[in-house]
Amino acid sequence: MSILGNRVLRREDPKFLTVGGTYVGDIPIEGALHASFVRSSLAHGRIESVDLEEAVAAPGVVAVYTAADLGLAPLAPMGLLNQEMKRPLLAEGVVRYVGEPIALILAESPAAAVDAAEAVIVDYEPLEAVVDPSQALEGGVLLFPEAGTNVVFDLSSEEDPELFSGCEVVVSQRIVNQRLAPCPLEVRSAAAEMVEGRLRFYASTQGAHGVKDELCSALGLPPEQVHVISPDVGGGFGAKGGPYVEELLIGWCARETGRPVRWTESRSESMLGLGHGRAQIQQVTIGGTRSGRIEAYRLSILQDSGGYADVGAVLPFLTRQMTPGVYDIERVEFHSRSVLTNTMPTVAYRGAGRPEATAAIERAVDCFAAAAGLDPAEVRRANFIPKASFPHTTAMGTEYDSGDYEKAFDLALEMAGYDELRAEQERRRQRGDRCQLGIGLSSYVEITAPVSGGEFGAVEVRPDGKVIVRTGTSPHGQGHATAWSMIVAEQMGVPLEQIEVIHGDTDIVPRGGGTGGSRSLQLGGSAVHKAAVDVVERARRLAADELEANPDDIVLDRSLGLFHVAGTPAITKSWAELGAASLEREGEPLAAETDFEHPGSTFPFGTHVAVVEIDTETGQTRLVRHIAVDDAGRIMNPLLAEGQVHGGVAQGAAQALLEEFVYDTEGNPLTTNLADYSFISAAELPSFETAFTETPTSRNPLGSKGIGESGTIGSTPAVHNAVVDALAHLGVRHVDMPATPERVWRAIREAKGAA
């Protein structure tokens, strides 16, 4: 019987449950200096002076650095972006957002480092700040005057004036996909030390190899001089996709001082230092027939990139690919501009560009259904890309691999009891209940492993029978050790306990693309799968030699993990015996290494149904049910896959209802800690109702697609649509996210006033 598809409990749990994980801040390093940063308190200004005198003299302080001390070249934006907008590692002359690091202090204790940072006085000449992306686009205030624009990345073209001609129903809506703080529970942390002339760097990251590359590039070091280790990582959600300037500087400090250096930020610091997510202003127009056929769709977005050209600036590229979602729409247009503003730079956040696409099309479809007077479920059903047409190339040129959108949709509606929910909604409307019911749908398709690049995997059998798996992706909660063990156990017929999975160490794993864009299973898992297949093949040949038989006649009994000649199961060779034989006969371990080439992205999909109750007097919204039917191809371990969906749904619902990172008009951040930023808790959520349909992909040997981000992508528009749906009979057509009590109350009041 196959182990794949079973609810295998996580092998990594007991350590976390008994003594806790080992995160960067937990790693003991003798004699380390502690770093702290002096950060800009102004959104935009020229630095007139930095008075370090008191800090330098403070007890325990070893060194204080500003930009002039570094001698490091500024960081160039990634290739697609405006190359004029380079980022210095510490602010040089100008600060561009509140929280930008200006000076770095090294001290003998964390308290001494923080005390000294408080003693630094920075004088600024304030410059006008631009916070609203629309104003940034106008260019009245430029963050990089030498660039002559705030536009970092432009994907816009001439609009087709005829796009909606012939459409009987056309609706437009402005949608704010608000700025969020990713908030992994573990904030950023780094440690660095010189070991035998090499830089050893501990990173809380989604990819150790990416950190290594950037350290080499920023500090001018050859690869062999840098060793990056990512131990347990307390969540990343995209925002730990690459190293931040602070982390690069910790590496620099260890080299500069010759002493170990460590840094762990506070949450208040993290809210101003870990990249933010989303932050798009969208304008949608959708048109079609009165009977519900969608004929044309235009999405125009303004992406807020924050103070520098970071990953967030390029994400509209992914939004673009997913513009029409699950619908077969003939005429589709996409325009986007990414602009700098005097705010925290934006980066990838769970979904990274795709939730924004789904949020836009799914709100648009509901707006269209409302305008046409149709049930949003019927409009969706009428416009799905049909099952028979896969692989399907959309009007944006994206090739979706496989799909059965209606199947997931039907199951979701059935689980929700859609018709009964509508009947209950009608009863409450008729009675004029204070507490109204809203039902929101979202049918999504997303792209996983969206970026090219393969993945490394290796399997080695030791003479004691232990199997060592090395992988180029690494977990921050996903359960790689369990999932990769299952894949290897399936191929080799060894018990899970005999398998050890190694990741996140650049000295042991030669290459790796890390964990992000839901790429791990389909690339990293496939690489490990391929390596296991290769090892079985090598072992078969070895067994043939040992048993003096033809390799073609050797079979692996996977239930026992033993090789024998077909028909004579009594004489066997175990993995341990073959591991030893390999060393003996060939002088090398029984092992296989592979680089799984990127075979094309995959496109998971599904339908979410959210049910909300809204107190129409206070505007308070409660998510009372959330049904998620997701299809990520073949499911390796439903327990882990469900876990990914649950977490994603909570984050997605949080965007619809609660979370928003807010700046005032001067660029002062207002939600700088977890008391002010409404990180969602258990008390605001129900238990979720989840199911999977399984439509395999042919783009990898596992038949699997990514599942890490689907929950976030599917849930936000479902909950958002449910909010508007609850108020539709009162004349409300849209409420921006997050649907706070006051926003809901105002929407009702304005609709009443308009009626």
Added chain:
Amino acid sequence: MSLELEITLNGKKVAAEVEERTLLVHFIRDVAGLKGTNIGCDTTSCGACTVLLDGRSVKSCTLLAAQAEGRQVTTIEGLSPEAGDGSDPAASERMHPVQRAFHENHGLQCGYCTPGMVLAIASLIDEAEPGTLDEEAIRLGLEGNLCRCTGYHNIVAAALAAARQTGAARR
């Protein structure tokens, strides 16, 4: 300036001279070297630093070490010491019912909130009147423990499962 303090951590007396401003969580992590207790925020919001003080859940970031002087503090390492450090499967069988329920219900992912969650739930169950804990009570009881990975679904399931074992769950 400094204080001489002695705190009983997981049944063992730990004495040290510390600055007055030392928070209990820093005493646990940096003085006693017990790294299972994590810090997730600085506003008493997230509960990652939850420990038991004389058997009741508290946020160790919002106590001075001095306030815990002479008292009993239990961290995740001390909840079921007989269960070892997770490396021995036989020992892991001896985990506390809440720890076991977390494992069996996939109540953890990145693990960062987990020690605080487990101790908060252990306290919640311990304090509940028999037969009173239902999903709503558990969700409200966890309002001060944030998790970014699990969406709380499996944490709540684990808490209910553990409460059923002790008789705290609503029948």
Added chain:
Amino acid sequence: MIPAPFEYARPSSLEEAIGLLAERGEEAKLLAGGHSLLPLMKLRLATPALLVDIGRLEELCYVRDEGDVVAVGALTTHDTASRHELLRQKIPVFSAVAGQIGDPQVRHRGTVGGSVAHGDAASDLPAVLLALGGSVVAVGPDGRREIPADQFHLGFLETALAEDEVLLELRLPVPAHPAYGFEKLTKRAQDWAIVGAVAVRREEGAGLGLINMASVPLRAAAVEEALAAGAPPAEAAERADEGTEPAGDLNASPEFRRHLARVLTRRALEKAFA
């Protein structure tokens, strides 16, 4: 996350504590549970030079039945108050509200005296004390004095307590009828109230306390008057925002807060008179 340096004293008696406060004046701060003060110190929004830790003074931990008043010692935790049989029986509004403050961990440490003495208009307990028409007892170098709840809160985080006074107990009059209404709107369960209303039955009418409707905790005097004059609850509740000065912030505009005050007051009254 790391407070600025300070001195720490743990007096063994109330007299000693008062002596320290008198000696050090405004640079000293009392520490009880620490759940109002330490969060501010960690963000360095408060930097007292001396902390006077009274958290172990057993003489401030009690709940005493005095017939028509229940006296609650300042160091009683929210958790203890929420579970205390005498309170649950005689003044259920107090134990119920105490049981909804913050989260369980906060309730294990936070004290009722600390909550009232901190004087935050967004706290729940001061509004209960106002609705009940209760008082607080303070003790200083010149002895004890009783301060009625509606004279205790003077301004933003400012109370009638002198620098060298310690809040000793809350005096809660036993209401005419145990039924009460407590309504608060929060973003998340653990958050402070955006607005809240507490209604307690009196011989005639009701006592009404409002949370977060001005820089200080307030009594909804206009509602109380209307009820005493015989107005039905729904009508009286329409006057809930009279005399209030709600702030505008991230969570609500003043206009929305006024609306909420009326709605939540009506609901609190409906529950109290159900």
